[in-house]
Amino acid sequence: MHTPGTPLTEARARFILLWSQMGAEWGIPRTTAQVHALLFIVGEAMSADDVMAELGVSRGSASMTLRQLVEWNLVHRVHRRGERREFFEAEQDVWKLLQAIVALRKRREIDPLIQALEACRGDVDATPDPGGRAAPSASIAASIAAHNERIEALKQVVGLIDAIGGHVTAGDGETLRLAVQLLGRAS
Amino acid sequence: MHTPGTPLTEARARFILLWSQMGAEWGIPRTTAQVHALLFIVGEAMSADDVMAELGVSRGSASMTLRQLVEWNLVHRVHRRGERREFFEAEQDVWKLLQAIVALRKRREIDPLIQALEACRGDVDATPDPGGRAAPSASIAASIAAHNERIEALKQVVGLIDAIGGHVTAGDGETLRLAVQLLGRAS
DNA sequence: ACGATGTTTCAGAATCTTCTGAAATCAGGA
DNA sequence: TCCTGATTTCAGAAGATTCTGAAACATCGT
Incomplete structure (x- = not known):
């Protein structure tokens, strides 16, 4: 009991x-x-x-x-x-709470992610072709280009999240609430 | 090797x-x-x-x-x-990717959280006072009120996140990017 | 300098999560 | 219906994370 x-x-x-x-x-x-x-x-x-x-x-x-x-x-x-x-x-101010959390995750996860995505590109020039035979295959080059486009697109999305995080971190609660209203109107 | x-x-x-x-x-x-x-x-x-x-x-x-x-x-x-x-x-469309992730987390974490926060309020009327002695203590009532205010404030923040999530889920990539620009201007 | 009080550290224990692999299940095709 | 190949399931193994507790470390007052 x-x-x-x-x-x-x-x-x-x-x-x-x-x-x-x-x-x-x-x-x-x-x-x-x-x-x-x-x-x-x-x-x-x-x-x-x-x-x-x-x-x-x-x-x-x-x-x-x-x-x-x-x-x-x-x-x-x-x-x-x-x-x-x-x-x-x-911390009792819930807006500061939110900002602290967002700032933390942005700094620790988003920013390094954007950085790391750079390193995931494929370099078209560094073709293997150990035999030295010409024509490094146009299709390989195309594949690498497609790969890089995918990485690029991801980077844009992550960048957007980063930007949102930046704004949350910057403004105060009132500003944020207002921004969301605007966001609603834009949709 | x-x-x-x-x-x-x-x-x-x-x-x-x-x-x-x-x-x-x-x-x-x-x-x-x-x-x-x-x-x-x-x-x-x-x-x-x-x-x-x-x-x-x-x-x-x-x-x-x-x-x-x-x-x-x-x-x-x-x-x-x-x-x-x-x-x-x-899915190759990175915006759809983002939307799927946001929708998932909103549905599975944010919405239930808001719901559950309701249940975390303290009921002022349900004073214990098992002896039946009068004067359930004004200070206890004040504590409960403060507690409920904290819960309420949290709910507002979570509600805001929910709203942002809703907009991300709703619009398309272009709209979102525009919204972030507005957000920047508002700050 | 010493003792008393409060804080940090960290190796190992406890716990929780995730992965494996083989058996059960399912879905056609003959 | 039975056979074949694909998929799902799940109990236990493997692995990762988190917590404990006691010893080491600070810090202050005397």
Whole structure:
């Protein structure tokens, strides 16, 4: 028989569970998502020990996870006067939250992807033809051209996503909402 | 000494590797991403056996993976007359590709998330107070209100993402590119 | 300098995900 | 109907990721 807790506690638990499930779909470790959810929904600064106790995770996990969340700008370190240990507080402005996430993924995934796509082109001049026989086959050249076009097209799409990410990162919430309205009108 | 292969083959291999790495970051199984990359970059229909041979994966993997890619609309089944076995061909229009991916994630992650966030609200009326003592504490009510505001704010952000996804899914490539220009101007 | 308190690290354990391969299933063709 | 070749399924193996816990490391106050 596990204690039901207050309605608020239960609502928090539901949210933490939901957020960790979402995180899983996004490749974010369960504990990381749980810790962020907890800090966000509680809304006030907690110590590492509080987090450990609340979620039942190990000290190591809590430490690693908090460090990462701080690194990602989703959580801020807070010092309390008269307290020696550190406290952690989740960013409460959901627009900043979105921006932090978008900026992170753009920087870590999109930008390098565009870079790497360059290296996936096939070089038409570097024909193999080890025998030295002429006519390196027009069809091979055509294949390489088609290949490069595909890479190019992909790069454009990724570039577009990058641009959207850039705008999200740049503006504030109000601007973004407005932009979406425009987007709707353009369709 | 492994054979170097033609420049085209090598460029393809680079792309397949890149795409599978990207997939990993997005929570897509390595094999799935590899198969899609292969079909996309080769540009023509292949049989399951071709895929197996080309990537060195098991029959089971190839089957499961192709089924999934077809389900996601990233790959189409192709029947050739006089051939009994099926062939598979990747969608070559990169805009359709983007739309398929966005539609998938919107349907499977964003929409349910919005739904689930509703259930994370705390009900102010359902105060615990098992002793029946009056004054269910104004501070508890305030906490619940704050909780609900946080949930609400999150819902708005997720709703915005949903809206963007909806527009991407709806329009064509040209429209989208235009919209991003507008977005840039609005910032 | 030392002890007390709080934090980080990391090797191995636990867990979860993905892949394999062979057997079951299915779909024509004779 | 039976045979043949293609496809699907799924239990267990292989592999990758994440978590734990205890030891090492800081930092501060005395």
